Amino acid sequence: MTTEPEQAALAVELAELRRTVEVGFTRVDGRLALLDHRGEQAEEDVNQLGGRMRTLEHGRWPLPSIAALTGVSALAIAVWQAAGR
Secondary structure (H helix, E strand, O other): OOOHHHHHHHHHHHHHHHHHHHHHHHHHHHHHHHHHHHHHHHHHHHHHHHHHHHHHHHHOOOHHHHHHHHHHHHHHHHHHHHHHO
């Protein structure tokens, strides 16, 4: 059967294996926490950029409307000048 030194060596090996597994789990937990934090930061950045984009879209000039108004104004001036002669 097994002798005392073999049992002691087995206990030491199991303790080392347990420590290695615990260190690995700690590393994985740390990396997951970091990824979670980065994900939250990215989500916050996306929300901020979305708000800034909505502000820019709201403040932009309505170029198609201005172009239509300019065309109608030019037509009205042309008709007025033609009728005035």
